Each structure stands twice: as C-alpha cells, then as structure tokens.
Amino acid sequence: xxxxxxxxxxxxxxxxxxxxxxxxxxxxxxxxxxxxxxxxxxxxxxxxxxxxxxxxxxxxxxxxxxxxxxxxxxxxxxxxxxxxxxxxxxxxxxxxxxxxxxxxxxxxxxxxxxxxx
Amino acid sequence: xxxxxxxxxxxxxxxxxxxxxxxxxxxxxxxxxxxxxxxxxxxxxxxxxxxxxxxxxxxxxxxxxxxxxxxxxxxxxxxxxxxxxxxxxxxxxxxxxxxxxxxxxxxxx
Numbered sequence: 001x002x003x004x005x006x007x008x009x010x011x012x013x014x015x016x017x018x019x020x021x022x023x024x025x026x027x028x029x030x031x032x033x034x035x036x037x038x039x040x041x042x043x044x045x046x047x048x049x050x051x052x053x054x055x056x057x058x059x060x061x062x063x064x065x066x067x068x069x070x071x072x073x074x075x076x077x078x079x080x081x082x083x084x085x086x087x088x089x090x091x092x093x094x095x096x097x098x099x100x101x102x103x104x105x106x107x108x109x110x111x112x113x114x115x116x117x
Numbered sequence: 118x119x120x121x122x123x124x125x126x127x128x129x130x131x132x133x134x135x136x137x138x139x140x141x142x143x144x145x146x147x148x149x150x151x152x153x154x155x156x157x158x159x160x161x162x163x164x165x166x167x168x169x170x171x172x173x174x175x176x177x178x179x180x181x182x183x184x185x186x187x188x189x190x191x192x193x194x195x196x197x198x199x200x201x202x203x204x205x206x207x208x209x210x211x212x213x214x215x216x217x218x219x220x221x222x223x224x225x226x
Contacts, residue, residue: 035213044205044219046217047215047217050214102150104207108161
C-alpha cells in the first residue's frame, strides 16, 4: 500500500527555521516525483514545487522560488520542505503528494505549520 | 500560466439531487491533463477523476467527468451525505508544475 506519512504539527516564531518531512512507503521512492502543496487557512491549493528523489532534480513554482527549499534523502525514503526564516504568512497546511506520470495520485496527511509571535 | 476558474463558488443541494460543477480554463487544456479532487474538512485531497473523465480507483460511478478544451464538468448524479465537501479541478501545465482551481464548496441545503 502506497503511503506518504508527514511529520507532525509545528508552532514556530517569525524568523525561526523549520524543516518538515514526508516519508514514502509501499512503492519505489526513488522512481516517482514528490510535490509539495500549500493550503492557507480557509483557502485553496497551491503547487509549490517538486523533487525527484532518484537524483534530487528539483523544480519550484515561481511564487515559491527562493522562499522554500525542497530536498530528499533517498536512503530513508523521505522528502523535505524547509524554511530558513519563517513569516506569519507561512502559516498553512502543507501536503506532500506523489506524481505518477503526470497524475498526482497519493497525498500525505498534511503538516500544519503555525507561525506566531 | 493557465488559470482555472471554478463555478459556482458554493453549491447548496440536498441528498439525492444532481450536482454539476464547472471548471473553466483561461486557455485550452489537454483533456489528458485535467483532474478533479475532493477534499473533506481536516483531510487531504482525494483524487476523483483524471484525464477529464476517468474515475480513480475506488471512486463510485455516481461521479463522472466530462469536457474538453477550456470547459470541464464534474457531475455527481445522486448526492450522498458523504459527498458534501470542497471540489478542486487541477491541470498539469509544463515543467512539472500544476494549477488548481479555487474550489467549489458543495454544501447541504
């Protein structure tokens, strides 16, 4: 069974750094792209970027380029999304999702990030 | 960048009724690359329809998708209580980037 399990909720202060994770299982982790999606409170879905764990090829949506860093450690089947300096506007639910050919089929359960002073 | 506009923003219907949700693209989209997702409160999105009209694994046949070019439709033939949720259309553009519509909330009347 394909599963993407994300790390738990985080509460941070503005300016702090953060790295959240997404662990894949039940399939060949290095053979499928993993994307990240933001959902701000009460809002819709926004595509942030994507990584191919096999070779760490990474692409960012223009809106998120330079704002976050996507990485992966294929030895532990885990993808990451990180911030070097959080802002209150980063408060959102973040989902990882697997890309199969062009289709985004399996999603993680989401990680809620709250940034507040 | 292609913009997807969903309508209506909110749809109020009763169980047993038929729901028709619209997704309009700012320019032509390949039908192969158009999908629909359902999201319930506190849950991740779930894939319903891909390739504009193919149901994902385990999706009941009361859900159907249609359309081409710039106009796509998700139809739920007979609403069940568990169908009340937010629905998003999504298209695959290029360079591994995706665009979502703003969503349609299907609520119980």
